[in-house]
Amino acid sequence: MKILLVGHVCVDKNVVRGQTETLYGGGxxxxxxxxxxxxxxAIVITKCAATDRAGYAHLGAAGVEVVFLPSxxxxxxxxxxxxxxxxxxxxxxxxxxxxxAEADLDCIAGFGADVVHVNPLWFGExxxxxxxxxxxxxxxxxxxxxxxxxxxxxxxxxxxxxxxDKHTLLPLLDxxxxxxxxxxxxxxEADPERAAQAVYALGPKLVLLTHQAGVCVCDGRATYHAxxxxxxxxxxxxxxxxxxxxxxxxxxxxxxxxxxxxxxxDITTRKMQYGGPFRG
Numbered sequence: 001m002k003i004l005l006v007g008h009v010c011v012d013k014n015v016v017r018g019q020t021e022t023l024y025g026g027g028x029x030x031x032x033x034x035x036x037x038x039x040x041x042a043i044v045i046t047k048c049a050a051t052d053r054a055g056y057a058h059l060g061a062a063g064v065e066v067v068f069l070p071s072x073x074x075x076x077x078x079x080x081x082x083x084x085x086x087x088x089x090x091x092x093x094x095x096x097x098x099x100x101a102e103a104d105l106d107c108i109a110g111f112g113a114d115v116v117h118v119n120p121l122w123f124g125e126x127x128x129x130x131x132x133x134x135x136x137x138x139x140x141x142x143x144x145x146x147x148x149x150x151x152x153x154x155x156x157x158x159x160x161x162x163x164x165d166k167h168t169l170l171p172l173l174d175x176x177x178x179x180x181x182x183x184x185x186x187x188x189e190a191d192p193e194r195a196a197q198a199v200y201a202l203g204p205k206l207v208l209l210t211h212q213a214g215v216c217v218c219d220g221r222a223t224y225h226a227x228x229x230x231x232x233x234x235x236x237x238x239x240x241x242x243x244x245x246x247x248x249x250x251x252x253x254x255x256x257x258x259x260x261x262x263x264x265x266d267i268t269t270r271k272m273q274y275g276g277p278f279r280g
Contacts, residue, residue, distance in 0.1 A: 001252035002041040003245070004113035005031050006105075006134075007120045007147065008097045009046045009056055011076035014275070016233050023237070023276060024055035026075070027119035027144060030238035030277050032064045034245040034267065037280035040252065042245075043067070043111055045104070047097040048074040058277070069104055071097040075121055077158075081233050087180060087212050089236070091150070091158040093122055100126050108137050115140045115248055117175075119241065120147025122158065128165050135172045142175035142248070144240065145182040160185050171203030177244045180211035192216050193223050208247055208264075210240045215268070217247070217261045224258045226265035228272070235272030242278055243268040 010026035032042035043065045052074045076094040116138040120126040187198035196209040196218035207218040214227035246267035250260035271278040
């Protein structure tokens with residue numbers, strides 16, 4: 001199975017219990033390394049400053065093929081966890097790489113990927129109009145809600161806002177990944193099962209929703225649940241990206257939705273025992 005991920009890498013500044021740790025991450029890093037270590041072939045198309053590329057050597061070391069597109073700066077985000085609730089996260093954009101443009105997608109068809117997953121970090125990084133263009137270039141299109149709902153304010157603070165084009169663009173997606181906070185914003189539903197069903201009603205063929213206790217998957221006919229095990233705050237960053245990648249790999253292996261959810265929950269729990277990407 002070949003999975004191609006599109007999104008910025010990120011210099012993460014994670015503050016847990018007052019201590020700051022710098023990690024070279026981003027959703028595409030967590031997703032690609034997870035997929036690669038689960039025996040899929042992962043490709044990343046990303047943007048960052050040339051001076052930061054060495055920080056992502058762990059992508060190549062894991063076997064991931066990386067296309068670095070030019071940008072004068074890199075995306076960097078400060079994530080503060082003010083409590084022991086792993087879903088209580090305050091994020092601020094320190095700097096941003098250049099947004100993607102249509103020309104940046106020209107190389108995608110040549111990779112022959114089974115899945116293309118759009119995994120941006122902030123609204124505007126991957127302009128929503130590009131989803132319709134990408135839809136025509138891939139058999140299976142996934143996207144993460146984060147990059148369409150998380151809006152940077154002038155001072156860098158990230159605020160979640162409803163996705164204005166959701167009724168038009170979500171029907172283009174084969175898989176839409178949301179967390180509980182994002183689903184609540186999109187639908188007004190706080191209960192994970194009802195929220196997943198309400199997000200499904202917006203048009204994607206499949207919804208993958210993560211929350212503090214686990215993951216649920218909705219295909220419009222049924223909703224499937226799988227719990228996470230216990231995990232420390234230090235492992236929270238990358239939860240959704242790991243879950244998405246492992247779920248896609250499971251589906252590529254032919255697992256049904258319940259078994260794929262169980263597999264994704266297990267892999268994600270294992271990853272969340274430590275900071276950084278899944279170690280295999």
